[in-house]
Amino acid sequence: KPQKERQRLPVVPQGIERDDFLKALAELKELLGDGNVEINDKPLRDGWYMEHPNTHDMMTILDEEEFVASAVVYPGSTEEVQQVVLWANKHRVPIFPISMGRNLGYGGAAPRVRGSVTVDLGRRMNKILDINAEDYTCLVEPGVSFYALYEALKERGLEEHMWIDTPDLGGGSVIGNTVDRGVGYTPYGDHWACHSGLEVVLPTGEVIRTGMGALPNNNTWQAFPYGFGPYSDGIFSQSNFGIVTKMGMTLMPNPGGYESFMYTFPNDDDLAQLIDIIRPLRISNILENVAQVRHVTQYIAASGHPRSKFYTGPGPVPQDVIRAAAAETPVGDHAWAYYGMAYGPAHIRAHKLALIDREFRRIPGARRIDPATLPADEYFWSRDRVARGVPDIHELRWVNWAPNGAHIAFSPVSPIRGADARRLFALGRRLHDKYGIDFFPAFCVGLREMHLIVEIVFDRDDAANKAAALACLRDLVDEAAREGYGEYRTHLVLMDQVAGTYSWNDGALMKFNERLKDALDPNGILAPGRCGIWPRRYRGRGWEM
């Protein structure tokens, strides 16, 4: 958008006068250097994934000005992060930390409170502080992406020795993804469970190191996560209780071999049986990674072609059109596809693959797809890369489904049970039909639970389209909660609603979170509203949405 279209430049956070705010920013420039504080008075450009903005949500479902930063600041060290925090307390300015700001589908780089000062940690704090090839660990700063970590292993000749784990898109930050409790697809896919040790700047400016990091001269910060006394790392994930400036991460030893496999199943109704087959195999680690069970509609979208290539009518593309398109692909017609990987030497893989094959074939019409029949740009190969920790961005392709394509995720958690999968699938289908939206369900199967990830793709320049997507999401969240399903993570716009579904005992957990928030952040400066947690200064003033 050209600059003149923006109404107020810059946006001034509530509770401070424009002049005082500009003076405060000038003060911040003196602390961090002129070039490290940018007032957000420029046009809001969405760019694309690799050149994403840090001022707003490039895939916003509201107006872009809704979740917009007033300024962006680039600290270069933990000490400078402390200075920013003290500055924010002094001037009562809300700040919002991002590592890289590629949290697409969940709000991108945008702050929850309009006019917050975004603390872009990644720009200058992007060092890999340690890679330990003996312990299979590393220590990183917020600006280290999955790509960068992977490249560093290569540079040191260690990529055959140990693997990283990457989410579907490799451009995110190891810290940013992990503190939002993101997932990847090797056996180290539960990033939170795989981290070891944090350095955190508290909202009042002190800096702590958790776990063994609190012991001077230790050599175990990345080897043993717990340390002594309360294990506090968890409260710094999906919260607004601190700014993580360093994090340890464990790395996976090369398993001595790997082999991707793919099965397809012919009917929508096969889902329940498939999920029940998966459960014991997954819990027993015969299925070893966070596999994806994907519906054919998203598979067609992952070809990267726009929806209009297949169908130009209103409402969801009819399933027979989708199925006909699938029949034309190298994979062939199907309703569901399972993408997995077996790890280890050949004879060990053979053992597991034989068990899997026997079980999967109990479903009539199950087909194992021979990878040798799949061309190099098939989606399968991107899953193959990701499941062995090689960063990728193929997954972005289905965002092209709509013109000016953007997306937002609905991600409820359920047990790995057929009955639950069927219920969630029916719920999603019904509500997508109601709002005329194409339905992209993919079940990501963790160890004892699965995240259903439903991506709603919308045209970010079409207000009606955005409104329908949001209404659909709000219904999904509420109806799922009524049936006992809650989201594992969510977009800024849904945070209050999702947090509200975790309401047991009259909202006891949120009251507890608020107690912690007020103790740790008495001035309420750090990411107010994130994950539904509002500091005292904001509560009861209509900030929820």
Next chain:
Amino acid sequence: KPQKERQRLPVVPQGIERDDFLKALAELKELLGDGNVEINDKPLRDGWYMEHPNTHDMMTILDEEEFVASAVVYPGSTEEVQQVVLWANKHRVPIFPISMGRNLGYGGAAPRVRGSVTVDLGRRMNKILDINAEDYTCLVEPGVSFYALYEALKERGLEEHMWIDTPDLGGGSVIGNTVDRGVGYTPYGDHWACHSGLEVVLPTGEVIRTGMGALPNNNTWQAFPYGFGPYSDGIFSQSNFGIVTKMGMTLMPNPGGYESFMYTFPNDDDLAQLIDIIRPLRISNILENVAQVRHVTQYIAASGHPRSKFYTGPGPVPQDVIRAAAAETPVGDHAWAYYGMAYGPAHIRAHKLALIDREFRRIPGARRIDPATLPADEYFWSRDRVARGVPDIHELRWVNWAPNGAHIAFSPVSPIRGADARRLFALGRRLHDKYGIDFFPAFCVGLREMHLIVEIVFDRDDAANKAAALACLRDLVDEAAREGYGEYRTHLVLMDQVAGTYSWNDGALMKFNERLKDALDPNGILAPGRCGIWPRRYRGRGWEM
């Protein structure tokens, strides 16, 4: 001790007059019923493991009256726990929750502050609320022991379907052990990592459920640990921030076979090479369980014979005496023994065991012990049971080493590296020699770290013996910390000292813990001093020891 020897009956906690305290206890009796509040005015009996006291540390290293309860209360429900907490706030009485109080080596059932009212949760809250054979999970109350959980699986015919994980002694509480971050020896040995979902009564009386437990009607509380928003479980482990009244635990699917193995190594100096061999095998999960690398002295003690059978002189038993005794055993002479288990079907185990054998035999003199040569009461078979989740108490035997045997543990964490093992072994040997104490080191090898567990066995009726043990421990903690090693867990008497070693950045972590403590427990009633965390009412008043 006969009752007349006790000086004051009952002990009255500081800050409240004797009469007011007795009145308060009467009030508590009205709330919970007469039989559920016991004034501790009886003789302090130590009993033995299976009939342990809940009034004091049956293995105390100080005078028994030092860590002694004024009364014991038995709530029967979460609501009654809430009542106890509100009562404690009203009267400013310190309370100390235990699940079963078998925390031997770390303080047993004793409270940190003399005269605290012990909240013995396990006596009446001992139900297994759920066993889910599909998800491989359970939900338990504090009084459920590893034995009880195992028996419940048997009763339901599920013991072939899934396994529990048990520490060396099976009489402890699943909750008590897990919140103290204890470990067992199957691949599910990291109990904290294997739990899913807590119900917690806060120090101000509110009750929360963590993770998915906060979502009404959920069916994922035990399947997905994190939920939405801050993951707060960790702050309820090794702390005094809440009372856990329910906990979910994951269970291990039967791996389809298992096989214990044992290797011995001839020289003390083989340790470093052995540990370096173990590291990559362990991190790659070729070595799959928390194995023990045990020194021969403790092996001899585990025979259950008193030290006097082998040696009656002062100071540590000479190593040649120990080695001669070992030569007489079915295992034969050795310095170190490795106890491990391979899991899975026979051909999968064979693959792993062959790799292990090749690596272990790189150490000159390494011997694989054929289990068929070992009699039924060999220590090996107790490790075998424990490594497949069958509760046991054989491990108690080495406590007989001293008359009136008691013990206390020193448990530093290090990376799995030979150099660290050598350093810790030398440190331990030197300080044990200095104080004339037999040295029992066992390395418990986790995934990327090991806990060295050094058990000091002492005569609880011998003041000089106790004093030497304590002095040795204090030196061990300080000298280890100076070299960068910190304890993963500790005894009541050492909590302040150990917490003090986690001092990075001027004790920033403890200040943070104190901030949380004051926010959650403004009256400082819950387990003051536990893990070194003192509430505001106690700080700066000389409570530390």
